[in-house]
Amino acid sequence: MKVLVPVKRVIDYNVKVRVKPDQSGVDLANVKMSMNPFDEIAVEEAVRLKEKGVATEIVAVSIGPAQAQETIRTALAMGADRGIHIQSDTDVEPLAVAKLLKGVVAEEQPQIVLMGKQAIDGDNNAVGQMLAALLDWPQATFASKVEISGDKASVTREVDGGLQTLSVALPAVITTDLRLNEPRYASLPNIMKAKKKPIDAKSAGDYGVDTAPRLKVLKVTEPAKRQAGIKVNDAADLVAKLRNEAGVL
Amino acid sequence: MAVLVVADHDNTEVRDTTHKTVTAAKSLSGEVDVLVVGQGSSAAAQAAAKIDGVRKVLHAESAELGKMIAEAVEAVVTPLMANYDAVLTPASSAGKNFAPRVAARLDTSPLSDVVEIVDASTFVRPIYAGNALETVQSNEAKKVITVRTTAFKAAGEGGSAPVESIGGADAPKTDFVGEEVVKSDRPELGAAKIIVSGGRAMGSSEEFHGVLEPLADKLGAAIGASRAAVDAGYAPNDYQVGQTGKVVAPDLYIAIGISGAIQHLAGMKDSKVIVAINKDPDAPIFQVADYGWVADYKAAVPALMEELSKAGK
Numbered sequence: 056m057k058v059l060v061p062v063k064r065v066i067d068y069n070v071k072v073r074v075k076p077d078q079s080g081v082d083l084a085n086v087k088m089s090m091n092p093f094d095e096i097a098v099e100e101a102v103r104l105k106e107k108g109v110a111t112e113i114v115a116v117s118i119g120p121a122q123a124q125e126t127i128r129t130a131l132a133m134g135a136d137r138g139i140h141i142q143s144d145t146d147v148e149p150l151a152v153a154k155l156l157k158g159v160v161a162e163e164q165p166q167i168v169l170m171g172k173q174a175i176d177g178d179n180n181a182v183g184q185m186l187a188a189l190l191d192w193p194q195a196t197f198a199s200k201v202e203i204s205g206d207k208a209s210v211t212r213e214v215d216g217g218l219q220t221l222s223v224a225l226p227a228v229i230t231t232d233l234r235l236n237e238p239r240y241a242s243l244p245n246i247m248k249a250k251k252k253p254i255d256a257k258s259a260g261d262y263g264v265d266t267a268p269r270l271k272v273l274k275v276t277e278p279a280k281r282q283a284g285i286k287v288n289d290a291a292d293l294v295a296k297l298r299n300e301a302g303v304l
Numbered sequence: 305m306a307v308l309v310v311a312d313h314d315n316t317e318v319r320d321t322t323h324k325t326v327t328a329a330k331s332l333s334g335e336v337d338v339l340v341v342g343q344g345s346s347a348a349a350q351a352a353a354k355i356d357g358v359r360k361v362l363h364a365e366s367a368e369l370g371k372m373i374a375e376a377v378e379a380v381v382t383p384l385m386a387n388y389d390a391v392l393t394p395a396s397s398a399g400k401n402f403a404p405r406v407a408a409r410l411d412t413s414p415l416s417d418v419v420e421i422v423d424a425s426t427f428v429r430p431i432y433a434g435n436a437l438e439t440v441q442s443n444e445a446k447k448v449i450t451v452r453t454t455a456f457k458a459a460g461e462g463g464s465a466p467v468e469s470i471g472g473a474d475a476p477k478t479d480f481v482g483e484e485v486v487k488s489d490r491p492e493l494g495a496a497k498i499i500v501s502g503g504r505a506m507g508s509s510e511e512f513h514g515v516l517e518p519l520a521d522k523l524g525a526a527i528g529a530s531r532a533a534v535d536a537g538y539a540p541n542d543y544q545v546g547q548t549g550k551v552v553a554p555d556l557y558i559a560i561g562i563s564g565a566i567q568h569l570a571g572m573k574d575s576k577v578i579v580a581i582n583k584d585p586d587a588p589i590f591q592v593a594d595y596g597w598v599a600d601y602k603a604a605v606p607a608l609m610e611e612l613s614k615a616g617k
Contacts, residue, residue: 071566072435081436149404150413178431178547179416184374184404193477194374196401199541209481213541214397215494215550219371220481227477233531233548234541269413271441273426278437281573284594290607293579293597294615301577301594303498303556304523304615 056203056225058101058110059165060135061156062094062117064126065176078274081176090126093171095133096231099238100201101169102134109203110167112136116159118152120144124254131249132241138254143266149177151259151266153185158262160190165226167208172197172230183230193223197232305389305424306335306359310381310402312394313340313348315370318355320495321394323458325451326355329392330459331421335359338465339384341377341472343370353465361465366472371480372398378405379473385410385446395450395551396494407448414448415440419455433547434570453494454553454574486540493545496526498556501545501572504532505561505582505601512538515605516560522609522617528552528572530562546571561601564589581605 066072067087075082090098104110115130116139117123127138141155160168173180187194195201195210199218202209203225211220213232223229241249259266287293297304307329311322322338329336339362340349349363362384368376381391381402391406393399395417407414420428422439427449431438493499500520506512512533520527529539531546545552547570557575562568564580564587572578573592580593583600590596597604 066432072432074436081432148413150408150411153408176432178429178433179404179414180400181404181407181414181416184401185408185414187374188378188405188408193475194401194405195478196374197397212397214483215542216492217483217485217540217542219483221373222479222481224477234535269442269444270415271443273439273441275431276437276439278430278434278573281578281592283591284578284596286590286596286598288597290604290611293595293608294611296595297556297577297579298615301556303577304612304617 056110056167057112057114057163057165058104059160059163059168060094060097060101060113060115060130061168061170061182062098062115062126062130063091063174064088064117064119064123065091065174068092068175074275074277078276080272080275088122090129091171091174093173093231095238096233096235097169097171098130098133098135099236100231103236104203105134114139114163114165116141116156118143118147118155127254128249129241131252132246133239134245137252139257140254141257141259143259145266146268147266148268148270149179149181149185150269151264152182153189154264155259155262156182156186157189158264167225168228170228170230172232183228187228192227194228195221195223196230198229199232199234201229201235305333306337306387307333307390307392308384308388309336309338310377310391310393310399311338311340311348311352312396312398313342313345313352315342315345316347318348318351320458321396321453322352323355324453324456325392325394326357326459327456328418328421328451330357332390332424337362339364339381341365341369341380343367349467353467354461354463356460356462358463358465361467362470363467364470364472366474368475368478368480369472372401373475373478373480374402374405375475375478376473377402378409381406382409389445390447390449392449392451394453399450403448403450410446410448412444412446412448413442415442416450417452418449419452433567435566452551454551486542490520491524491526493526493528493543493550493552496554498523498525499528499552499554500525500558500560501528501530501562502533502539502560503530503562504536506533506538509538515601519605519609522612530565530568532565559589559593560605562589563587564592
């Protein structure tokens with residue numbers, strides 16, 4: 056069974072994000088970039104499926120600038136077999152990403168698309184669901200446990216109020232939540248091996264997808280800062296202030 | 305232009321998040337209809353009809369709708385969109401699950417987690433875990449919007465809209481297997497006026513629940529947790545407050561033993577009043593707290609309980 060894992064190059068999650076003074080976006084110059092953490096979890100899950108003998112081939116696909124190949128190499132070093140790089144130097148919106156991935160699915164015919172529930176830059180949480188709709192596939196989002204048996208996937212999902220378990224017929228889209236697994240670090244030998252694994256170079260035009268943005272970003276601003284308040288000395292002081300000053304008790 | 309709100313409800317009542325989404329919808333149009341999907345949800349449909357400003361309630365039922373299976377919800381919503389220019393739903397786990405599916409069907413770019421509606425085509429939404437706000441213009445003919453409900457005031461009651469039953473839908477490729485729903489007499493995190501939240505400093509599940517539950521019960525509060533506490537297994541996942549968990553904005557948020565990672569702050573910084581109790585005076589949580597108390601929670605929480613008792617709580 057083939058597993059397709061889309062991966063995105065994003066600003067590293069430990070980096071403090073700075074908004075550009077001209078409000079045109081977030082400053083990405085000389086900032087550490089990494090694989091989207093939710094996608095890392097998806098790669099890890101795919102590799103575990105291969106280790107269990109469920110998956111036979113893992114294909115990592117990334118849409119982005121030339122440097123997105125580094126992100127694909129990271130996936131290859133973790134255990135993916137080969138990569139597809141769809142070159143794009145501009146930001147691609149979730150709808151267009153879903154359409155490009157639909158094109159990749161048509162060529163690759165995977166049984167599972169395993170991907171992060173959201174990218175930590177745009178925080179849209181949309182591509183997996185949109186891809187499933189375009190393919191007319193079932194979806195199991197926000198997965199915290201995945202088990203494959205035969206032509207079905209049993210997926211436990213993190214939902215408001217607790218956990219929900221669904222059984223979806225394959226092929227299906229599964230999106231990962233934080234607690235699905237802890238991604239491995241690639242070993243040095245695997246990083247060396249990954250350099251020899253093939254990456255196909257593609258463009259959006261190869262899939263006949265128009266990636267022109269539908270939404271126009273007017274500005275990007277910093278959220279209002281909350282001012283630090285005062286220190287209290289003891290419980291009596293705190294309760295008095297909450298009652299008399301804040302009026303919330 | 306008419307707009308549709310897909311309600312969040314528990315079969316008997318519509319959640320407050322629905323009222324807030326109706327407020328967001330009213331800023332787009334004077335013609336707001338509410339769709340209630342579920343199973344055994346007639347009471348919720350009747351409750352939705354009482355929300356002020358609602359023109360009509362549509363009500364669809366099936367087993368899969370009762371479990372909010374995305375494929376089934378989408379199959380009901382998408383055809384309805386012939387009559388509406390926008391659909392809005394709370395950015396709950398269910399809303400986030402089905403809304404992008406509807407958007408893909410309609411070939412429209414969705415707007416996730418909207419916190420402000422500037423005008424009928426201009427929206428503000430958080431990006432980068434709430435560290436930046438993006439103002440975007442959408443000229444799509446059909447808009448699909450999930451609403452971060454903490455950013456909107458709840459619409460009032462007093463409406464008397466008609467309720468119309470429409471056909472349900474199923475999800476032939478997806479089967480519901482089971483669920484583990486955390487039962488609690490405490491208020492829901494998303495709707496609570498007061499939240500008591502604990503972090504990794506608690507050290508164990510027993511300590512987390514043993515310390516926070518009596519305090520929460522005294523205050524009539526919901527219990528939240530930082531991601532670190534959830535990852536460590538001290539609290540169940542649905543307690544998690546933060547960018548990847550729940551975004552809350554209660555009147556009073558008491559953070560106990562929480563350092564204040566960016567991703568946690570993103571989930572609670574819109575609370576009206578924030579109290580932080582932490583023994584580390586340099587913890588980032590103090591930078592957003594209205595009232596900071598540098599103390600070990602082990603001594604602080606019992607002292608706080610005693611003072612609250614004295615104050616008649």
